[in-house]
Amino acid sequence: MSATIRTANGSIQRESAQTVTDVQAPAEPAYELVDLDRYMIMHDGPVGYVEVVPPVFVCYAGHPYAKAEEVAQKHDFQSAVQTVIAHAAPARRARLTA
Numbered sequence: 863m864s865a866t867i868r869t870a871n872g873s874i875q876r877e878s879a880q881t882v883t884d885v886q887a888p889a890e891p892a893y894e895l896v897d898l899d900r901y902m903i904m905h906d907g908p909v910g911y912v913e914v915v916p917p918v919f920v921c922y923a924g925h926p927y928a929k930a931e932e933v934a935q936k937h938d939f940q941s942a943v944q945t946v947i948a949h950a951a952p953a954r955r956a957r958l959t960a
Contacts, residue, residue: 892905899914903946919937921936921945
């Protein structure tokens with residue numbers, strides 16, 4: 863199936879719809895509830911935690927939880943997850959090159 867789109871300057875664009883084979887399955891969640899108010903963040907294995915302490919989400923980098931360090935506090939859960947993953951990437955690279 864294709865669609866014709868008319869632009870403001872009078873030209874015509876044709877777009878093809880994606881076929882069923884082009885659509886990818888959604889990625890698995892990068893987190894898992896491990897306690898009443900704590901999520902373990904995974905990115906090729908556990909990399910940190912997000913703890914729910916209303917009104918913020920506290921971001922911890924490191925594993926296990928007892929050795930994790932607080933790295934940020936966010937007001938949005940998805941932002942907290944991305945912060946933990948972003949903080950873990952350089953730490954993993956440093957360990958691999960050492």
